[in-house]
Amino acid sequence: MFSNVYDIIIVGGGHAGSEAASASSKMGSKTLLITTNLQTIGQLSCNPAVGGIAKGQIVREIDALGGLSAVVTDYSTIQFRMLNKSKGPAVWSPRAQCDRRLYSNFWRFFLEKRNKLDLYQDTVTSLIIKNYIVKGVKTALGVKIKAKSVILTNGTFLNGKIHIGSKKISGGRIAEKEVKGITEQLVNIFGLKFGRMKTGTSPRVDGRSLDYKKMKVQEGDLNPKKFSFFYKTKKLKKQHKCYIAYTNHIVHDFIKENIAHSPIFSDSIQGSSPRYCPSIEEKIYRFSDKEEHPIFIEPEGWNTNEVYINGFSTSFPEKIQYDALKNIYGFDNVKILRPGYAIEYDYFPPDQLKPTLESKIIENLFFAGQINGTTGYEEAAAQGLIAGINAHMKIKENSPLMLKRNQAYIGVLIDDLITKGTMEPYRMFTSRAEYRMLLRQDNADERLTYIGYDIGLISKKNMNLVGKKTYLIEKCISFFRKKNVDPIVINPILNNKNSPIIFSKKKIETILSRSGIEIEDLVSIPFIKEEIKNNVFSKEILEQVSIRIKYKGYIDREEENAKRLLRLENIIIPHNFDYKKMKSLSLEAREKLNYYRPISLAQASRISGITPSDLSILLICIRR
Template sequence: MFLDIYDIIVVGGGHAGIEASLASSNIGAKTLLITTNLQTIGQMSCNPSIGGIAKGQMVREIDALGGYSGIISDHSMIQFRMLNKSKGPAMWSPRAQCDRKLFSYYWRFFIEKNNKLDLYQDTVTSLIIKKNKIKGVKTFLGLKIKGKLVILTNGTFLNGKIHIGEKKMNGGRIEEKDVHGITEQLTKQFGLKYGRMKTGTSPRVDGRSLNYDKMKSQYGDIYTQKFSFFYKTKKLTKQRRCYITYTNQKVHNVIRNNFDYSPIFSGDIKGVSPRYCPSIEEKIYRFPNKEEHPIFVEPEGWNTVEVYINGFSTSFPEKIQYQSLKKISGFEKVKILRPGYSVEYDYFPPEQLKPTLESKVIENLFFAGQINGTTGYEEAASQGLIAGINASLKIFQKEPFILKRNQAYIGVLIDDLITKGTKEPYRMFTSRAEYRMLLRQDNADVRLTPLGYNIGLISEEKMRILDIKKSKIQRCMYLFHNISFSPKVINPILDQKKSPRIDIHKKIETILSRSEIDIKDIISIPIIMEKIKKNNFNQEILEQVSIQIKYKGYINREKENAKKLLRLENLKIPNNFDYKKIKSISLEAREKLDYYRPISLAQASRISGVSPSDLSILLIYMGR
C-alpha cells in the first residue's frame, strides 16, 4: 500500500500542505500527502477569494517560483480586480473572486496529475521520533508510515474547538473532527512551546433572499489579468458582480444587547483573535462611535445561490446572527444557509523554526501554514511552498533555499515569523515590506523565476518565455530612451493634461516621467502606436516600462538600500556561536540571540532588544 519509506510525508491537505507536497514531488522527492478527508483538499474554508493587498503579490511570487496557487485561481476565477490602482505601483495588488467548488476541483486535478505524489486518507495522531530526529508518522487507524522528513500543515485542526454561541464542538472546520496527540507529544516530550489562536468565518446566505437594489454594485476590472505568468487559461470574458452594503445603528444595537451570548465576551474563547479581521461583535465593541461598517456580499461561484458575507465573521448563536443580519439594508428577508462560527486551535510560535521552516529542536520536522500562527490562504501557501522546497533540497543534500527581505514578500513573511514571532494571527501587508517598490506584483517573475529554475520547479520553456519578456522590456526601454517628441506632436496632449509645454524636442522617457502623463497618452500618438505593434509590445510590457521610467528614482534608492542589507546578510554567524561568553553585550540581547540563533548579522539586527552597539560588539567577536 505504501512505499517502504518516503522521502517526505506532508500532513494536511490545506493550502500549505498541497503547495508543499507538489513542490517536493516536482523536485523529485518521494512524497506522501496524508489528510483526514481527501474530499476537502484545497478547500476555501473562509471567503471565496484569493489575493488582495500584499496577498496578491505573494500569489504571483508562488507562481514565479513554480507553485500552483495562481494557476488554480486563474482556473476558478469569477471576478478580477487590481486593488489600489489609484496609488503607486508598489501598492497594486491583484485579487480574484473564485468559484469555491472549481477551486477545490482544480487542486485535486493537478495533484492527481502528479505521478510522484501518493495520497492517503487518514489522521496523523503522533510522530515517530528517535533521538530528536523524525522517522515517520503514526495514524488514527494504527498505521506506522516511515518517512525521512515530515511537514506539519495541520491548519486549525490541532485540538480545534468550534463555537456557535453557547454550543461547542470539537473540530477544525464545521462537521470535521479535530486532531489530538501531536501537540501533546511535541510539548511534553520535546519541550516545544505552543499557544492558542482563534479565527472565524461568516454566515453563508441564500442570494435569492437579498435585495441587491439596495446595495452598491462592485464590478470587476474591464481589463482582466491573470495570476500566473506562464500557464494560459481562457480570458475572463464575463464576471460575477459583488455588492457592498453597510451595517447601521439598528444592527449595532442588536449586537450590543447580546454581547453576553458571544463566547468571545463570555470568556469561553481563550485564543487570540486576528487584529485585522475581527468578528462583527469585536468591531462593535472596539469602535463604539463608528456609525457603520462595510459588508461585502460575495458570490460563492458561477452556478450557486450561496453567498459569503465578508465583514460579518461571528460566533453568536444562529438566532442573533439572523436578527442582526435582517437589520442590514438589502438583508430584510435574508435566509441563512450556514451560520458563522469561531474556531480555536493550537499553534507553535514560529521563532522555534530555522529560516527553512525546519524545527530547531527536532531534525527533519518542518512546520508550515496556520500552525505557525499565520492567517490567510496566501500566507499558508507561501510557507508550504518554501517548506516543500527546503525539505526536498535537504533530501538531495543541497543548499537550503532562503528568500531575503529584498527578494520577495515571502521572504518578509518568513523572516518576520522566525525573527519576531507572533502573538496574534499574522497577516501580510505591503507596509511590512521595506523594499515594496522592488517587490511589485508585476515583476515577480523577473525576481524569482530564475531561482525557481535553479531549484528545479521551473521548466526550460518557462525560462524561454521570461527571456522573451525581458528582451521586449529592454527593447521598449531603448525605444523610449532614443525617440524624441517634437513640440508640435506632444504639446496638444500636454495641454490636455495640463502639463507644461515643451519648446524643444524631448525624449519619450522624459515626457512619460511626468506624473500627469500616462502610458496611454504616449501610445495614442499614431507613429508610436505603429512601433508598439511592430515590436509586439503588449499591455504587460508597456506597464513594466512605464513603472521603471516613472519610478526610476525610488527603485534605484531601494536597490542601493538593498545592497547595504546584503552586506549584513553575507555576514554569517556560526550556528554554534556562544553568545553567553560576550559579557559586554546586554543581558537581554544575549538571551534573545541565544534563543533565536540568527544565521546572519542582518537577521540579528531585526531581533527586538538587540541594539546597534550589541551588533558592533558581535562583529568584533566574529573577527570583523
C-alpha cells in the same frame, strides 16, 4: 495501496500542505500527503477569494517559483479585480473571487498528476521521533509510515474547538473532527512551546433571499488579468457581480445589547483573535464611533445560490446572527444556510523554527501555515511551498532556499515569523515590506523565476518567457530614453493634459516621467506607434516600462538600500557561535541571540532588543 516508506510526508491537505506536496514531489522526492478528508484538499474554508492587499503579490511569487496557487485560482475565477489602482504600483494587488468547488477540484486534479505523490485519507495522531530526529508518522487507524522528513500543515485542526454562542463543538472545521495527540507529544515529550489562537468565519446565506437592488454593485475589472504568468487559461468573458451593503445603528444597538452572548466576550475563547480581521461583534465594540461597517456579499460559485457575507464573521448564537443580519438593508428576508462560527486551535510559535521552516529542536520536522500562527490562504501556501522545497533540499543535502526581505514578500513573511514570532494571527500587508516598490506584483516573475528554474520547479520554456519579457522591457525603455519628441507633436497632448508645453525637443522618457502623463497618451504619436508595432510591445510590456520610468527615483533608492542590507546579509554567523562567552554583549543580547541563532548579521539586527552597539561587537567577533 501506498508504500510504507517515503522521502517526505505532509500532514494536512490545505493550502500549505498542497503547495508543499506539489513542490517536493515535482522536485523528485517520493511524497505522501495525508489528510483527514480527501474531498476537501485545498478548500477555501473561509471566504471564497484569493489575493488582495499584499496577498496577491504572494500568490504571484508562488507562481514565479513554480507553485500552483495562481494556476488553480485562474481556473476557478468568477471575478477579478486589481485593487489599489488609484494608488502607486507598489501597492497594486490582484484579487479573485473563486468558485469554491472548482478551486478544490482543480487542486486535486493537479496533485493527482504528480507522479511521485501519493494521497491517503487518514488522521495523523503522533510522530515517530528518535533522538530528536523525525522518522515518520502514526495514524488513527494504527498505520506506521516511515519518512526522512515530515511537514506539519495542520491548519486549525490541532485540538480545534468550534464556538457558536454557548455551544462548543470539537472540530477543525464545521462537521470535521479535531486532531489530538500531536500537540501533546511535541510539548510534553520534546519541550516545544505552543499557544492558542482564534479565527472565525461568516454565515453563508441563500442569495435568492437578498434584495440586491438595495445594495451597491461591485463589478469586476473590464479587462480582467490572470494570476499566473505561465499558464494561459481562457479569458474571463463573464464575471459574477459582488455587492456591498452596510450595517446601521439598529444592527449596532442590537449587537451591543446581546454582546454577552458572544463567546469572545464571555471569556469562553482564550485564543488570540486576528487584529486585522475582527468579528462583527469585535468591530462594534472596538469602533463604537463608527456609524456603519461595509459588508461584502460574495458569490460562492457559478452554479450555486450560496453567498458568503464577508465582514460579518461572528460566533453569536444562530438566532442572534439571523436577527442582526435581517436588519441590514437588503437582508430583510435573509435565509441562513450555515451560521458563522469561531474556532480555537493550537499553534506553535514560529520563533522555534530555522529560516528554512525546520524545527530547531526536532531535525527534519518542518512547520507551515496556520500552525505557525499565520492567517490567510496565501500566507499558508507560501510557507508550504518553502517547506516543501527545503524538506527536499535537506534530504538531498543541497543548499536550502531562504528568500531575503528585498527578494520577496515570502521572504518578509518568513523572516518576520522566525525573528519576531507572533502573539496573534499574522497577516501580510504591503506596509510590512521595506522594499515594496521592488516587490511589486507585476515583476514577481523577473524576481523569482530564475530561482524556481534553478531548483527544478520552473521549465526552461517558462524561464525563456521571462527572459523575453525582460529583453522587450529593456529594449522599449532604451527607445524611450534615446528618442526625442518634437514640440509640435507633443504640445497638443500636453495641453490636453494640463501639463506645461515644451519649446525644444525632449526625450520621450522625460515626458513620460511627468505626473499626469500616461504611456497611453504617447502611443498615438506615429513614430512611437510604429516602434511599438514593429517590436510587438504588449500592454504588459508598456505598463512595465511606464512604471520603471515614472518611479525610477523610488526604485533606485530602494535598490541602493537593498544593497546595503545585502552587505549585512552576507556577513554569516557560524552556526555554533558561542554567544554566552561574549561578555561585552548585554545579557539580553546574549540570551536572545542564543535563542534565535540568527544566520546573518542582518537577521540579528531585526531581533527585538539587539542594539547597534551589540551588532558592532558581534561584527568584530565574527571577523576575528
